[in-house]
Amino acid sequence: MSRDDFAPISGMVLPRFAGIATFMRLPHLSPAEAAGRAEVGLFGIPFDGATTNRPGARHGPRAVRDQSSLMRLVNGATGVAPYDLARVCDLGDVDVNPIDIADTMGRIERFVGEVVAGGIVPVAVGGDHLVSYPVLRVLGRRRPVGMVHVDAHGDTGDTYFGGQRLTHGTGFRRAIEDGVLDPRRTVQIGIRGSRYDADEYGWAVSQGVRIVDMEEVDRIGLDAVLAEARRVVGRGPTYLSFDVDALDPAYVPGTGTPEMGGFTSREALRLVRGLRGIDVVGADVVEVSPPLDPTGMTAMVGATVLFEALCLVAEALAVRRGVERAA
């Protein structure tokens, strides 16, 4: 396969609504097939078994694949052309076990481990937000990564329902405890909504996590938020985790835990585009829940943010490649 084999089918050759739905209309290869050939791998983690509220995110990857046909080749705002910068493919879905959380965590970790071992930057589509945890366990194995986390919820709770430690609201606490996520290089943007108790985010803050809640966003403005994010993560390897419920439910009705008062779509795009230059080593887009999304527009948001994340990842990869070559 040549470089052209790792790029989308053109909408001029096959109409955009036609063809088997892969992410961005990219070729589908298994991690084994892609190893050593692809540079960025998009894949689905169709698991929502850790959802404490409304389920459905297990259907997210398929819906995002379907809507991603609307994405074209070049980023109109930044000019980035990701398929010119990297060989990209669809790696399919992780073979999750829908009714066993621990088993599934292991399966995701093995899948991502194989991807990374094959020299491929992982970009995942959830699924509920717990799926970020095993990805971080792979990426932060040698040294903890930093993270830009865009979300309405911090997901740093300890336990649910009398002791459950693995839920979609506790994943990042586990990642910090495991030493794969560096809390002092972690920034959470967009946190909002009513709380279980006044000190819900006390533990995270005590670990060094920087929380920019929605009130602060309104107060300081997006440019300052972006500057703060860059300050926190610095130059080290950084993960981008984007929960679509960061946006207001008007933009993303199809998500399990909606919170009134979120980002507009334009703010969300500015936010992701504003991360250019950070060394993004992996990313995910999670919590798209198609049964709650009658118009498909939540999945469309998911697909667009995925495209933006791909642009970040491809650029960062090109920078690292340049640095290596220079070295």
Place this chain on the structure above:
Amino acid sequence: MSRDDFAPISGMVLPRFAGIATFMRLPHLSPAEAAGRAEVGLFGIPFDGATTNRPGARHGPRAVRDQSSLMRLVNGATGVAPYDLARVCDLGDVDVNPIDIADTMGRIERFVGEVVAGGIVPVAVGGDHLVSYPVLRVLGRRRPVGMVHVDAHGDTGDTYFGGQRLTHGTGFRRAIEDGVLDPRRTVQIGIRGSRYDADEYGWAVSQGVRIVDMEEVDRIGLDAVLAEARRVVGRGPTYLSFDVDALDPAYVPGTGTPEMGGFTSREALRLVRGLRGIDVVGADVVEVSPPLDPTGMTAMVGATVLFEALCLVAEALAVRRGVERAA
């Protein structure tokens, strides 16, 4: 509370769309409050964590409660007036753990145990079909019960996904293995659809379960099906388990595992009404999945079948009471 306190609020006093939605607009009492006073208890089991396919049935009890406001007081077809025959109430929902199957099985069993210990006949609304299993474990504790099981699927598989024994497709196998369900007094009606392998129902048949699949229904007709059901369960205590996916998806789009070619609503009503005279000691209606049910008509079917099941249960109770008095 007098007998009138265990009957629905009249639609002439409070319009049917008004008021807090309880099952049938009945009073809400906890199992502890109802013990020794109510005779039949309707309750929800909002759990779909054992679903191997499309989730959402955890939202079933609320949606069935909402639609059950459309039910009035007297069965128009049979003349049965359940609230004249028994004191009925809404017992609320079991406090399930949405992300732990085994824990939830225990919680359901404890809840139903308390209900039955309080002298109350349990009538449950799911939730996915695994929720029948712990109910059966209570009802069949002393001696195995028989069952009329209306469903598109037999739910007697052994394991899923490499060893999972507790799924919504394996509950009745577990119940038979546990000795709480008598396979020789079990009839399954409406089975259909494509199969994982040719011998999918071999184990159940070998245990003595009588399967009347949809092709047989078409061949012999409903009257013969009902006669066969009566023959199988005989005079002993019998459970009614009704999975709404027994009906065709045109009637119940809002369910997780739809199969083309199911019962019409009129057949379904004839089927349940035709069970009058059987000693029904408990019942459930399961697999209503509101996120997949934009018109609410699946929940309306659930509510109507629940009303019919309540009529069966109340009549059977009155018969048992008469027998006791006569004795």
Place this chain on the structure above:
Amino acid sequence: MSRDDFAPISGMVLPRFAGIATFMRLPHLSPAEAAGRAEVGLFGIPFDGATTNRPGARHGPRAVRDQSSLMRLVNGATGVAPYDLARVCDLGDVDVNPIDIADTMGRIERFVGEVVAGGIVPVAVGGDHLVSYPVLRVLGRRRPVGMVHVDAHGDTGDTYFGGQRLTHGTGFRRAIEDGVLDPRRTVQIGIRGSRYDADEYGWAVSQGVRIVDMEEVDRIGLDAVLAEARRVVGRGPTYLSFDVDALDPAYVPGTGTPEMGGFTSREALRLVRGLRGIDVVGADVVEVSPPLDPTGMTAMVGATVLFEALCLVAEALAVRRGVERAA
């Protein structure tokens, strides 16, 4: 205007989805403009203020107009070509007062009075079922008419909510009391569902109304039902009142008071077509509620039944015309 001016625009001239939506793509004339020229008038009564349960039928006429574009020129089953038999037009909507029942009853009666005075057979689209009452007050003014009433509910209750006499559940009782509807020439077909009390239909039966409930339909079959309907209404002038909730909710989710276990669409068509030969002097189709009808298929059923009713009315008109000419 020539005869051709009282027929639909052809789908070969203007595509069926195009153009301003009138009933059957017919010309729109006010009752005053149509008087003495049109012979059958289709009109809307967008009123749901007498609904005791779920509202929305006020939007029925527009939705039925939209879907009626799907109707063509000739009845495929009976061969009747209504526009060859009669000059037909859309008379627009009655100028109802959405928040005053009594005022609206007067407005409907005046509108229909003008239609009938203009020599036009009235065919109405509701709105809730109370709208039939003022139509009957016009048609039965000189002598009471008979009625074929297809419905899940008898609508012969006395009062609601402490004395309300004009509701969508009491209209036909009022019509009988007023002497405009002959109960002994009235047959109600398809009645079903749970009841407020065991004797809900006692009054109607005591007046001589013949009720063929759904259980009897199942028992005796449609041919016998039709024979009985003909026997009851005989040769006298007869009104056809068709509540779409006679059909099962699978066919008509978009109606305010759905009842599980209704007619299939094929039965409904056979039922209406089977009334050929009766002297139908007016008709209505009611209770289409678009906000509850996401696919529009309930309105499509309404439009199709409206077309069938138009065929009946046009044929009966042609017969009366022939009789007059012969006389």
Place this chain on the structure above:
Amino acid sequence: MSRDDFAPISGMVLPRFAGIATFMRLPHLSPAEAAGRAEVGLFGIPFDGATTNRPGARHGPRAVRDQSSLMRLVNGATGVAPYDLARVCDLGDVDVNPIDIADTMGRIERFVGEVVAGGIVPVAVGGDHLVSYPVLRVLGRRRPVGMVHVDAHGDTGDTYFGGQRLTHGTGFRRAIEDGVLDPRRTVQIGIRGSRYDADEYGWAVSQGVRIVDMEEVDRIGLDAVLAEARRVVGRGPTYLSFDVDALDPAYVPGTGTPEMGGFTSREALRLVRGLRGIDVVGADVVEVSPPLDPTGMTAMVGATVLFEALCLVAEALAVRRGVERAA
């Protein structure tokens, strides 16, 4: 019942999607049971009989109850913990008469009268906007109250349809005429849309009502709007009436009279939170219409604004209590 008995069931004990849906998962008591014990009462007024356009708001209270399960215990933006400040419960729904406006006005007034007589601050969920009128008649009985009114429409019309004085567009004119609402202490925020005539708001302005229309909001900004609102209502007892159609239809498609160009959800939250310190003595949230709300997000907005209103009411109550104690 202790204080804990007047607080929501925790989502850690019973998952948030489980259990009978009361407002905020609070205990349900009748006004008689709550009198002298509860301090704030949430209740529904499921009436839409005064709607001049698209109906459905009668189903609002149930849908808001369902979505209010998403609300937790502490306001994340303000830190207010309402259940620490006041004993709160769900008082059920007013027993409206869906087809008689005047009768219903009396029923609401009696219900609210009993609530207030029991020492409980009333917080209502509509229903159409006319339901505010009888609430004001109770609260302003001794002396007229002021009002912060957030809405796309002023609802100060005189009559509709040839003389109808009680409609959802005329309620506040009636309240001013009755002397229960002080127009000089009334501010209307968010008014917009096309008008029946150029002087539609002339009467209101002539009475002293301060109208901040959407163009002014855009011009002066939210901070100035809030300052103006505080200036108008001053320190006296003030009612908060929030019509969800103040928000743009993108946020609240499920409402009867949508107007393009409304508030964003973040502005709406800032607006309500910005009223802290005003002596709020009652509140309502109206015009949520579930049949027009396929994703439920309009009801979610209603539930969130209800939570914010509850925070205002509980704080104001605590302040009054403090003042009384100090006195």
Place this chain on the structure above:
Amino acid sequence: MSRDDFAPISGMVLPRFAGIATFMRLPHLSPAEAAGRAEVGLFGIPFDGATTNRPGARHGPRAVRDQSSLMRLVNGATGVAPYDLARVCDLGDVDVNPIDIADTMGRIERFVGEVVAGGIVPVAVGGDHLVSYPVLRVLGRRRPVGMVHVDAHGDTGDTYFGGQRLTHGTGFRRAIEDGVLDPRRTVQIGIRGSRYDADEYGWAVSQGVRIVDMEEVDRIGLDAVLAEARRVVGRGPTYLSFDVDALDPAYVPGTGTPEMGGFTSREALRLVRGLRGIDVVGADVVEVSPPLDPTGMTAMVGATVLFEALCLVAEALAVRRGVERAA
């Protein structure tokens, strides 16, 4: 690739909602890759440019692929195991030109020509019904094929809109005129609905087409219909064309030209299964229109009928193979 490479991924290995959606979860190969290796090829023709009424069928193949994940391995009613009988794969979609009918007809014909040249039996998913025409042009190239055509409409019109010869209502006339479809071996089942003129089907009948309209179906019953179908097509090579609008809109709301009064799903299944033994040499399922199908149940019907058609095709292939071997 071994035989196992041409069978679906098991739902026990990868949950049925997971993975890239291909037809039946089969491997995806281009016609060139599949030539000489696969025996049956499922493919999509995402074209609705010939639709004269409501569009959307261009999205059909993707939606059918998604729902086809619900299909398992063995036909529960007939016992046929298609993947044991034939090597099957997904050939992707034809590269249609959405805005040029003639160009698209050529593209389909070339695609199917390549499929057939590769020794693969074509089974297509539409798209609108015109897509059958170029398939027939390939299959009937040497000698005209017979056809079992299940549909509400005959699709044998001459022209639309002043001369358009290629529309979704005229395809079979073109096929007969071209000599690729044998009208005397063609049976159309389920025709119904209002007509443009009384003689709409005169031409087809004059050519020898046997039309079994819905009234005849009701009169003679399905067994007689099936016997007649077998008589008409005889032993020669036969095409199966299944328009989902043959079913009633209650079962298939998501189709462009719904007609009240269609087949139930059970009748539809009996109809297709009843064609066993006919020499089916190709098949299609058309007119699934996802934008009109909010629950996805129309696509589910499409997927199930596709599975049944696959069973017919695989059996017929096995019979032909056996005959060849015996020869």
Place this chain on the structure above:
Amino acid sequence: MSRDDFAPISGMVLPRFAGIATFMRLPHLSPAEAAGRAEVGLFGIPFDGATTNRPGARHGPRAVRDQSSLMRLVNGATGVAPYDLARVCDLGDVDVNPIDIADTMGRIERFVGEVVAGGIVPVAVGGDHLVSYPVLRVLGRRRPVGMVHVDAHGDTGDTYFGGQRLTHGTGFRRAIEDGVLDPRRTVQIGIRGSRYDADEYGWAVSQGVRIVDMEEVDRIGLDAVLAEARRVVGRGPTYLSFDVDALDPAYVPGTGTPEMGGFTSREALRLVRGLRGIDVVGADVVEVSPPLDPTGMTAMVGATVLFEALCLVAEALAVRRGVERAA
């Protein structure tokens, strides 16, 4: 007909949900009937045959008509009362040929030609965006017009799918090539989204088209955008073409080519209102796709923008009339 005959039916006479749906509840006249009497004509162009992606806009005119009942008489923001300034009517729909682009272009051009010849300013509702092209061919026949074009896409592509020149993405290029649209007096506002290639808008810019993309909107603000628009179009005759996909999908989910990150509704209103004073000689609102719009709010946006465009057109007409009189 008097001036009053060219104004909407009042919502006080006939409720707004009642009556046959014409644009703004205006009288319906054919172009021939309206010639010389009406001054502004609203009409539909129900054509989506040039759509390269998701179809459905053919149903736009009907849905916009239905929602336009919500529009009242006076613009609340600007005070403009269009029916006092001009005689307005609904001219019905162009008789498009849904399956032939070239034929339809001719039909539109003839229809608009007749409208303009009758002294009527044309205001069209699409349909897909290609429908603007034949309108421009009429309006720019003598001298090219300028244009304010609000859209997410520039629609100045050359060809699609191997040579298709007439698509909804190429219309304005054709208009510029034909010399009916002056590129140096054309401004495109709101362009955004991913691109087929980096130079997608190179041709347009080379012709002199001024593109204000969404990033520039964010950078310079709406006031500057409006100033720039006025500068570009100057005092000459100018067309307004408004594609609803200029708004964010949260506001307009029902459109064929949604792009994340669009205008809010308030910005869109400010944008159109800000064009007062420009000599608007015609306008269109396009790409409302009802099958993708379950809540109808996209059509409501279309109706509101249509009302705003009507205000612009009526004012410009009054200005021209005044100028003529003064001359």
